Structures are given as C-alpha cells and as structure tokens.
Amino acid sequence: MxxxxxxxxxxxxxxxxxxxxxxxxxxxxxxxxxxxxxxxxxxxxxxxxxxxxxxxxxxxxxxxxxxxxxxxxxxxxxLGAVLPPSWEGKSIGNIDLLQYGIERWKNGYIGDGFWEKCEELGGIHSVTLFGELMYVTTDANIIKAMLATQFEEFVKGDRFGETMNDVLGEGVFNADGDLWKFHRTMTRPYFTKDRISHFDMFDRHADLAIRKMKERFRDGRALDFQELVSRFTLDSATEFLFGNCVHSLMNDLPYAYNDRRSPQIAQTASSASTTFSQAFTGVQEALAVRLRIGWSWIFAEMFKDTTRKHMEVVSAYVQPIIEEALRKKRSAIGKDEKVTEDEETLLDHLVKKTEDPTILHDETLNIMIAGRDTTAATLTLAVYLLCLYPEAFNKLRAEIMEKIGPKQMPGFDDIRNMKYLRAVINETLRLYPIVPFNVRVPTHDTTVPNPDPSQPPIFVPADINLAYSVFMMHRRKDYWGPDAAYFDPERFLDERLNKYFTGNPFIFLPFNAGPRICLGQQFAYNEMSFFLIRLLQHFSHMELDLDAQPPEARPPPEWANDEGHRGKEKISPKVHLTLYVQGGLWVKMTEADRDD
The missing domain is CATH 1.10.287 (Helix Hairpins)
Structure with missing residues (x-):
C-alpha cells in the first residue's frame, strides 16, 4: 500500500x-x-x-x-468536420480569461467563468490557455457521444489521472481501459441486489441524527444541517463499506457563529472520527484546487503536497480495517465460517476478488467519497429547497403521512410508491447535480455531433480535455422549458416529463450515463429517501435561520436581480469535487405531534 x-x-x-x-x-x-x-x-x-x-x-x-x-x-x-467557435481573450496566452475564470470560481455563481460563453457560442466552444487547448460543452448530444455512443473513444485521460493519483490512486473513478473494467467487474455484483440490512443501518444512524437535532432545536438554537447529514452519510458509508462505523455523529455538533450562549466544545470530542471527517473534506478541497487551476498545479506543488497530511489520517483509518479483513479471510480458509449475503460488507465482497492491499485501499476510498459526499450534498440541498418552498414541504409531508404514517419505518416498496418524494429528489438533482463539471479526453482524432444538425460534425483532436457541465445542461431552457431555472418538482410528474425528458433522457444525468453510470444510484436513492421520510415524520415545519449563516457565506446582493433560482438563493453553493453549501446550512425545525 x-x-x-x-x-x-x-x-x-x-x-x-x-x-x-x-x-x-x-x-x-x-x-x-x-x-x-x-x-x-x-x-x-x-x-x-x-x-x-x-x-x-x-x-x-x-x-x-x-x-x-x-x-x-x-x-x-x-474527417469532414469543422472546428468549434473559439473564445479569445485580450491578452497574450489568454491570461485575462484564466484570471477571470479563477476569480469567478472564487466569488461567482456555479457556472460563471468559462461556461458563460456556451449559450452564446452554440453549446460548445474552445479556449486556449498558455498554449493548451480545451473544449467546453453543455450540449446533450455531445455529452451522450462521450459517455455512451462513442464511449470507447473517450477516457478520463492521463492528466486527470496524474492530478488525482495520490488520492484516488488506481480506484474506479481514476481508472481507464482494462483497469477500469477490472474495478467495475469486481464491484458491480455487490450493488445488483437491495439488502434489508441497509435500511436497518439507515434507521440506526438517522435515529441518532434526529435525536441530536431535537436536542439542539429544543434549546432554541439553529443547527448546521449540512454538517449533521454529512456525519450521517459518513457513518453509513463506513459501516456499509467496512462494517466498522466511524461514529462521527457521537461528537458534538458546531454552533452558529452568532450563538453567544453556545458552550465551549470540549477538545476531547475531536476524536478520531472528527479528525477523519476533517481530513476527508480537506483532501477533496485540495484536489478541487488542482482541477480549477489546471495543469499549473504541478508548479504549486513542486515542493509541497497539499493532500499528504490529510491522506495520512485517512489511510491510518482505512489500512488497519483492510488488514483485518484480509486476516479474517485467510483464517477462514478451510473453516465452515459463512457470512450471509445480507450481512456482507463491500470490503468482505472485495477481498474475495483480490488480496492486493493497494487496490482495496483505492477502491474503498473511491466509493467512500462517492457514498458520503454526493448523498450528503443532495440531502442538504433538498432540505434547503423545502425550506424555501413550504408548499413543496407540505405536499411531501402529506404524501409521507398518507403512504407510511408518522412512525412506521419505510421499506423498499414504500419508497418506490412515493412519486412526489422521487420528484423532489430528482428536481434537487436537476438544479444541483452533485458533480456539476467533468471531463473526458479522446484517445485519437474524432468527431462529435454538431449542436447545429445542419452543419458538419465538430472535430475533437486527440488528447485534449473536453470539459462538460451537467449543471449548465440541466438549466437550459431549450431542454427543460422556459422555467428551467426554477424549482418545480411537478415537472417530473406532469406533461413536461414527456415533452422534454422522455424523448431525450440524456438531458438529465445526475448519476452519469453509459458504461460508467453510477453503480450506487439505487443505494443513494434509498438512503436519501429514507432520511427525508424519517425527517418529515419527526418535524412538521422547517425554515432557514439566515442570521446564523456566516456573513462571508451569504449570496452577494447582485444575485437578487438575476433570473431563475439564482435570484432566489439564500446561500452560496460552491464546488470542490462535489457541490456543497458555503458556511453550512443553518436551519430550525418544529417537532411534529407524532400521535396525530
């Protein structure tokens, strides 16, 4: 390792x-x-x-x-193709465009910067920074070609692999070709069947999370829901992966910056779980900086590895668990020790396929990043939207009370039958896809469909980055209608579903698509659905506490004049590897009368 x-x-x-x-x-x-x-x-x-x-x-x-x-x-x-429009800056090497892109990433809204020209330039354009060419697209047919119909022609690429290697290693998200196929084949069987134990696991961690929420709210204080639900998903992910929960929910939750009555959190509470959680976040923030500044990260880290101290903490937690799993496997050889399929963790499954500690380390870390952050971010943003739109909250809670009631634990069939719940989650994922930007690299000179079908295809040279944004695509009016920039779960239930989505499903890609589609998609839907049901069973009202939001994390006043949901934002959404809410999501909730 x-x-x-x-x-x-x-x-x-x-x-x-x-x-x-x-x-x-x-x-x-x-x-x-x-x-x-x-x-x-x-x-x-x-x-x-x-x-x-x-x-x-x-x-x-x-x-x-x-x-x-x-x-x-x-x-x-x-190849009978044409080049896409090019966005040209005013300075040598387009330094002004690079500076503008970095400034907008730090201080602007998601999608500001290089993506702003997509609509003006027809859905795809090129930009050259310091002599390095890259393409940028939000076109659904081009994205479909990269992820599905021309899948074999596009890879993550060496540059992405080099950027991520010291964290993701040879894991599934950083692999291409035969190595990716190996990881996929090794992991897929574990995700092909729902396990009852998952719901028992969700219930244990959700119960503790809700108890901590009630303690805080009964004391008249706001709570950072993003922090709490990140701990819920981290505890669930570590138990799911290793059968060894990190128990981050056992530690004290933070208090709002303006809470003058807040007690001093004991430093002893900053246990291994808190340290692990902080390191897990830190390593992703370091990778996000690399991705944003492009190839120039190599000079920023010539003498200092920004991920090292975080990875030491993460590996110190993961490595002993992997060693114990390997020891158990070897000691069980020749013995009649059987673990039922429903009791088997993902690591138990993986050690059946390989004993290579590096592969096991990288694969489990890759899946932990996906399992913890994506689900936590979606739940955070779903609660944010339910606070902003009380009519959606009331309708969802009414469905929960009708289908399940105030106390019953939801099961697979309950979740499958709750259409409005799925619509709320899907609309959250449409407005805020958790991986808003991604990239592919062609292995050889090729073409992709021209956004203007009357024109020749677009030429894509080998080995350049073709960046694509699901976030921007999900908000295009030509794909989702004139209200594309607004929150409305009903669009997944009424005639708009057939009008826009059914005939062109590649306009909605919260879990990727094609051969690399997320294996844990159903697991994520189950976990998010379960937690939202439990939450609304226990609370009859929720609202944002904007006073508790740190001043530096509040949206700038000029956003209020913008069209769509951007003009309604009360928080500042940001991106590292995945979306998150800057400064946390501070809320207050009212307990429900559960005998009603």
Missing part, C-alpha cells in the same frame, strides 16, 4: 517533465550559440546570448500557436 508520508511532492516529476520539454529548444539554441562562439564562428556578447534564449521561447510559442491552428484545420478537414 502506498505510504503518504514517504512519497515525493506530486507536482515535482510532472513539473520537471514539463520544464524539460519546454526548455529543450532554448537549451538547443544556447548550445548552438556557445559552440559557435567557441569555434570563432559566432561573435555575440553574453547578454545577447541570454536575450536570444528568451526570444527563442517567445518565437517557439508563436510558431506553435500558428502551426497548431493550421494543423487543427487540416486534421478536421480530413
């Missing part, structure tokens, strides 16, 4: 490789000039030697840019 403490800074080898490639022509110029000086052929002062070296870099970049445009046009013509 990889040791986080012993690895060299991840940016160093990539940065050295980059510098060697870029400086080789300069070195060649210097060598030629120096040899010429030594032979008496060239007479040039040292200062002009240095100037010549610098100018050779500028000349090389200019030649590369001019030749690249010519070469792309030639290769596109060979």
């Amino acid at each position: 990889r040791s986080p403490s012993s690895r060299i800074p991840p940016g160093l080898p990539y940065a050295l490789r980059f510098l060697v490639a870029r400086l080789a022509p300069v070195t060649a110029v210097v060598i030629v000039l120096r040899v010429g000086q030594a032979q008496g052929i060239i007479h040039i002062p040292a200062v002009w030697l240095a100037i010549s070296a610098v100018l050779s870099i500028t000349l090389l970049v200019a030649v590369r840019v001019v030749y690249s445009k010519y070469d792309l046009q030639r290769r596109a013509a060979r």
Whole structure:
C-alpha cells in the first residue's frame, strides 16, 4: 500500500517533465550559440546570448500557436468536420480569461467563468490557455457521444489521472481501459441486489441524527444541517463499506457563529472520527484546487503536497480495517465460517476478488467519497429547497403521512410508491447535480455531433480535455422549458416529463450515463429517501435561520436581480469535487405531534 508520508511532492516529476520539454529548444539554441562562439564562428556578447534564449521561447510559442491552428484545420478537414467557435481573450496566452475564470470560481455563481460563453457560442466552444487547448460543452448530444455512443473513444485521460493519483490512486473513478473494467467487474455484483440490512443501518444512524437535532432545536438554537447529514452519510458509508462505523455523529455538533450562549466544545470530542471527517473534506478541497487551476498545479506543488497530511489520517483509518479483513479471510480458509449475503460488507465482497492491499485501499476510498459526499450534498440541498418552498414541504409531508404514517419505518416498496418524494429528489438533482463539471479526453482524432444538425460534425483532436457541465445542461431552457431555472418538482410528474425528458433522457444525468453510470444510484436513492421520510415524520415545519449563516457565506446582493433560482438563493453553493453549501446550512425545525 502506498505510504503518504514517504512519497515525493506530486507536482515535482510532472513539473520537471514539463520544464524539460519546454526548455529543450532554448537549451538547443544556447548550445548552438556557445559552440559557435567557441569555434570563432559566432561573435555575440553574453547578454545577447541570454536575450536570444528568451526570444527563442517567445518565437517557439508563436510558431506553435500558428502551426497548431493550421494543423487543427487540416486534421478536421480530413474527417469532414469543422472546428468549434473559439473564445479569445485580450491578452497574450489568454491570461485575462484564466484570471477571470479563477476569480469567478472564487466569488461567482456555479457556472460563471468559462461556461458563460456556451449559450452564446452554440453549446460548445474552445479556449486556449498558455498554449493548451480545451473544449467546453453543455450540449446533450455531445455529452451522450462521450459517455455512451462513442464511449470507447473517450477516457478520463492521463492528466486527470496524474492530478488525482495520490488520492484516488488506481480506484474506479481514476481508472481507464482494462483497469477500469477490472474495478467495475469486481464491484458491480455487490450493488445488483437491495439488502434489508441497509435500511436497518439507515434507521440506526438517522435515529441518532434526529435525536441530536431535537436536542439542539429544543434549546432554541439553529443547527448546521449540512454538517449533521454529512456525519450521517459518513457513518453509513463506513459501516456499509467496512462494517466498522466511524461514529462521527457521537461528537458534538458546531454552533452558529452568532450563538453567544453556545458552550465551549470540549477538545476531547475531536476524536478520531472528527479528525477523519476533517481530513476527508480537506483532501477533496485540495484536489478541487488542482482541477480549477489546471495543469499549473504541478508548479504549486513542486515542493509541497497539499493532500499528504490529510491522506495520512485517512489511510491510518482505512489500512488497519483492510488488514483485518484480509486476516479474517485467510483464517477462514478451510473453516465452515459463512457470512450471509445480507450481512456482507463491500470490503468482505472485495477481498474475495483480490488480496492486493493497494487496490482495496483505492477502491474503498473511491466509493467512500462517492457514498458520503454526493448523498450528503443532495440531502442538504433538498432540505434547503423545502425550506424555501413550504408548499413543496407540505405536499411531501402529506404524501409521507398518507403512504407510511408518522412512525412506521419505510421499506423498499414504500419508497418506490412515493412519486412526489422521487420528484423532489430528482428536481434537487436537476438544479444541483452533485458533480456539476467533468471531463473526458479522446484517445485519437474524432468527431462529435454538431449542436447545429445542419452543419458538419465538430472535430475533437486527440488528447485534449473536453470539459462538460451537467449543471449548465440541466438549466437550459431549450431542454427543460422556459422555467428551467426554477424549482418545480411537478415537472417530473406532469406533461413536461414527456415533452422534454422522455424523448431525450440524456438531458438529465445526475448519476452519469453509459458504461460508467453510477453503480450506487439505487443505494443513494434509498438512503436519501429514507432520511427525508424519517425527517418529515419527526418535524412538521422547517425554515432557514439566515442570521446564523456566516456573513462571508451569504449570496452577494447582485444575485437578487438575476433570473431563475439564482435570484432566489439564500446561500452560496460552491464546488470542490462535489457541490456543497458555503458556511453550512443553518436551519430550525418544529417537532411534529407524532400521535396525530
């Protein structure tokens, strides 16, 4: 298994490789000039030697840019294709566009920056930053081609793998080709059948979460629902994966910044579970920064690994559990010790397929990231929307009372029969898909459908990043109607479902699509549905406590003038690997009369 403490800074080898490639022509110029000086052929002062070296870099970049445009046009013509529109900045290397994109990521709304030009430029455009070409798209047919119909032509790519390797390693989300197929084949059987034990597990953790909520609300205080539900999903994920719960819900919850009566949380409460949870979040935030600044992250981390200290904590928790699972497997050989299918954890299942500790470490960590953050973020945003739209809250609670009642534990059939509950979750995932941005890389020169079907296909050169945004696609009016930017669960129940979605299902991709579609999709729906049912059984009213929201996490006043849900935001949604609410989601709730 990889040791986080012993690895060299991840940016160093990539940065050295980059510098060697870029400086080789300069070195060649210097060598030629120096040899010429030594032979008496060239007479040039040292200062002009240095100037010549610098100018050779500028000349090389200019030649590369001019030749690249010519070469792309030639290769596109060979395939009977055209190039997409290009977004050009006003400075050399489009530095102004890079600065604008980073500033909008930090201070703007989701989708601000490079994605703003998609509608204006027809659903796909190119942008070149420091000589590196990338495509950006929100077109459903192009995304369908990448994820499904032309799946074999598009991969995650070496660059994505290098960026994520020291965290995701060789796990399923970072793998391509045969390695991805191996992971997929190894994991798929575990997700093909619903397990009753999942609902028992959800109930135990939901019960503790709701008890802690009631304690806080009875004291007249607000609660950060995002923090609480992240602990619920972390405890569920670790028990699901390992049969070894991290018990993060046992620790004290944070208090609002303006709560002057809040007791001092004992530092002893910052147990291994709190440390693990913080490290788990920290490592994802570090990866998010890498993704946002692109290939230049290699220079930022030439001498410091921003994920190392977090990964040391995560691995210290995961490694002993994996070693124990392997020990149990080996000791059980030849003995009549059987674990029922419903009692089997995912790790129990995986050790049947491999004893490689690195593969087991990477795979479980990959699935833990997916299982904890995506579900927690969706539940957080669902509660946020139910607070904003009390009519939706009342309708959902009425369905729960009618179908299940105030006390009964929901089961598989109950959840399947609750159409409005599924509509609320789907509409939450439509407005806030948990992985809003993603990327694929073509393995060779290819084409994708042109958003204008009357025109030739779009040429996509090999090895460039083709970034796509499900978030932006989910809010396109031509796909979802004139009210696409507004919250309305009824769109998944009325005539709009057939008008927009049924004939073009690739306009709704909260769980990816094609061969890489999320294996845990039904598990996530079950977990989210179960928790929402339990929540509304116990609480008859919920509202946002905007005073408890940290000032720096409140939406800027100018958003109020914008169209759609952006103009209604009371919080600031942000992105690391997945969506989250900046500063937490602070709420208050009213307990229900459960005898009613």
